[in-house]
Amino acid sequence: MKIGSIVIDCKDFDRMAAFWQQVLHYVPREPGEAGWVVLKDPEGRGPNVSINQTSEERSGKNRLHLDLYTEKQREEVERLLGIGATLHRPREPDEDFVVLEDPEGNLFCIVDTSSRS
Structure with missing residues (x-):
């Protein structure tokens, strides 16, 4: 499966x-x-x-979200903000992800994979 x-x-x-x-x-x-x-x-x-x-309204926080992996997190976040995403939560010092919202408020993460082997 x-x-x-x-x-x-x-x-x-x-x-x-x-x-x-x-x-x-x-x-x-x-x-x-x-x-x-x-x-x-x-x-x-x-x-x-x-x-x-x-026709149903979205209610509450997503129970599922996408983690999108990239080695160019900063560039991708800027690109996505330019096409309609909004910043939900910036990257914290001990984290590797930024949380964005799509145009209808669904959360998704941009994960920095540049330091992974």
Whole structure:
């Protein structure tokens, strides 16, 4: 068994689909339907991320979030802030991650992997 897709529910489908495509550099697996698209890693390395429009309001803190790994944390955080993410919590001295929010307030982390072997 393996993870096939991680689904992100949202209200503003177009905005969220565009945001996550830019964040991950993913592309639609096939043309999306109204309120639904499966985004895939064009290099086939990561799981799919699906964007699903819902009328339900988000309530409370995420029970699941993405940790996105990069060796260029500062540059990636700046890029993501430029495309619509907001800073939720900056990196603390004893941590290797920054917590961001997507345009609908879903939390995700940018993890610095530059010092890992």
